Amino acid sequence: MEYVSTRNKNLRVSAAKAIAMGIAPDGGLFCPTEFPRLSHDEFVQLMRMDYKQRAAMILGKFLTDFTAEELQHFTEQAYADEKFGGKDTVPVVSLAADVHMLELWHGPTCAFKDMALQMLPHLLTASLKKTGEPRTCCILVATSGDTGKAALEGFADVPGTKIMVYYPVDGVSPMQKLQMVTQQGENVEVVAIKGNFDDAQSAVKCIFTDKETAKRLDEHGLMFSSANSINWGRLAPQIAYYVSAYCDLLGAGKIQHGQTVNVCVPTGNFGNILAAYIAKQMGVPLGKLICASNQNNVLTDFFAQGGVYDRNRPFYTTDSPSMDILISSNLERLLFFLSGQNDVMVKEKMDALARDGRYDVSDTLGAQLAADFAAGFCDDTQTAQTIKKIFDEQKYLCDTHTAVAVHVCEQYRAQSGDHAPVIVASTASPFKFCKPVAAALGHPIDTDGTEQLAALEAVSGCKAPEPLAALGAKTPRFDRVVDKADILSTLDLLL
Ligand SMILES: *Cc1c(COP(=O)(O)O)cnc(C)c1O
Numbered sequence: 501m502e503y504v505s506t507r508n509k510n511l512r513v514s515a516a517k518a519i520a521m522g523i524a525p526d527g528g529l530f531c532p533t534e535f536p537r538l539s540h541d542e543f544v545q546l547m548r549m550d551y552k553q554r555a556a557m558i559l560g561k562f563l564t565d566f567t568a569e570e571l572q573h574f575t576e577q578a579y580a581d582e583k584f585g586g587k588d589t590v591p592v593v594s595l596a597a598d599v600h601m602l603e604l605w606h607g608p609t610c611a612f613k614d615m616a617l618q619m620l621p622h623l624l625t626a627s628l629k630k631t632g633e634p635r636t637c638c639i640l641v642a643t644s645g646d647t648g649k650a651a652l653e654g655f656a657d658v659p660g661t662k663i664m665v666y667y668p669v670d671g672v673s674p675m676q677k678l679q680m681v682t683q684q685g686e687n688v689e690v691v692a693i694k695g696n697f698d699d700a701q702s703a704v705k706c707i708f709t710d711k712e713t714a715k716r717l718d719e720h721g722l723m724f725s726s727a728n729s730i731n732w733g734r735l736a737p738q739i740a741y742y743v744s745a746y747c748d749l750l751g752a753g754k755i756q757h758g759q760t761v762n763v764c765v766p767t768g769n770f771g772n773i774l775a776a777y778i779a780k781q782m783g784v785p786l787g788k789l790i791c792a793s794n795q796n797n798v799l800t801d802f803f804a805q806g807g808v809y810d811r812n813r814p815f816y817t818t819d820s821p822s823m824d825i826l827i828s829s830n831l832e833r834l835l836f837f838l839s840g841q842n843d844v845m846v847k848e849k850m851d852a853l854a855r856d857g858r859y860d861v862s863d864t865l866g867a868q869l870a871a872d873f874a875a876g877f878c879d880d881t882q883t884a885q886t887i888k889k890i891f892d893e894q895k896y897l898c899d900t901h902t903a904v905a906v907h908v909c910e911q912y913r914a915q916s917g918d919h920a921p922v923i924v925a926s927t928a929s930p931f932k933f934c935k936p937v938a939a940a941l942g943h944p945i946d947t948d949g950t951e952q953l954a955a956l957e958a959v960s961g962c963k964a965p966e967p968l969a970a971l972g973a974k975t976p977r978f979d980r981v982v983d984k985a986d987i988l989s990t991l992d993l994l995l
Pocket of ligand 1: 611612613646647729766769770772773822901928
């Protein structure tokens with residue numbers, strides 16, 4: 501299987517090369533040239549497998565320059581029982597006979613980013629070896645919370661790599677900060693930047709493009725790479741859990757063979773829902789892919805208007821911060837797929853986005869967008885009401901991001917009359933967002949740090965995940981705060 505850039509089909513590389521490079525030199529994103537189909541026999545095999553085996557088999561369909569043994573070894577380490585609280589890596593919990601929560605947050609950092617970031621270090625280090633890259637790989641991450649911790653946990657003490665995370669000093673939740681500054685590992689660094697997330701992000705982008713810095717690193721035998729979802733190595737592992745969820749529902753007798761199941765995903769960068777789209781192209785009987793946004797509803801408008809993307813709008817800080825985003829980078833891959841790999845068109849639209857903050861694909865792709873996708877959004881008030889409602893009615897506690905998806909799912913069903921069974925992606929533990937969750941239940945919390953966990957436990961009767969509870973006993977290791985103008989000097993920490 502070969503990979504091409506969304507902006508230039510003539511640039512063809514192997515999977516290992518695509519993962520090692522992260523992003524194409526023309527700024528495009530690497531995509532497979534075709535979607536492998538799952539045969540009936542393979543489906544039968546998948547039904548009998550555990551999650552680690554399923555993930556290895558799905559990845560093997562895309563990463564054809566990796567051996568089955570290699571991938572099986574990686575998934576066994578990435579999704580080890582002791583990291584995911586047992587054998588049930590991604591439990592499917594039914595809220596109703598036809599609403600199934602796919603809990604993607606049982607990994608070490610309690611958010612769905614672990615599903616990809618536990619795998620990426622294995623895929624990346626193997627890819628560097630396969631492509632003959634001798635240098636040590638330095639992962640730079642700007643984070644608003646979840647990605648930073650998940651990347652730290654994934655790359656900690658991985659030979660041949662170093663990782664450096666920048667977070668906005670006042671822009672992450674107390675729990676997220678505690679998770680990052682207590683991170684163990686000899687190859688990790690965490691730095692707070694004075695400013696907001698955008699400042700941290702632009703500062704990191706400056707480092708990436710600074711020629712002098714690249715030269716200096718090279719002299720020390722180092723190179724840069726990225727751990728966000730523009731890297732195919734982060735997207736590919738996410739396809740597996742949609743295939744696995746379908747198998748689980750079938751195995752539990754909750755759906756019939758071949759029955760269509762919808763999927764609803766709380767969406768920010770469009771990575772998670774794109775993985776569901778790819779699972780559908782592989783032959784999993786998925787129906788509508790329902791894209792759920794918070795008040796930053798640029799994607800809702802995109803689908804409502806049949807393909808007009810316009811980021812010229814106010815940015816809102818919400819109770820579901822991991823979805824506070826106005827440029828959903830993986831949408832570029834969807835345009836590439838839907839247009840029959842029209843790289844010229846994608847490049848033109850992405851240039852327009854960079855130039856005008858806007859593009860329009862409604863005339864060519866409108867009908868296809870409507871066939872596969874539905875979309876809706878949910879503000880903070882509706883998010884809180886949803887958390888309370890499903891807790892009162894179902895005794896099920898969910899986080900703010902997941903509540904956005906549950907609300908939009910109900911909205912879709914009421915408006916469309918489509919009551920096909922639905923898989924709702926549950927993306928974070930409610931204990932990562934104690935304050936808004938407890939407030940939604942009518943019990944505001946005014947403490948910071950790990951006391952919040954006990955407060956939410958008392959209110960909900962649910963137990964906080966072990967990795968969060970353990971933070972209370974950990975000593976902070978990183979307290980460096982730098983001005984964004986001084987970010988280059990922090991690279992000395994890597995040398
Ligand atoms: C990152 C994240 C999302 C958004 O996922 P995308 O792949 O960026 O669309 C949703 N919920 C949580 C909790 C996240 O951390």
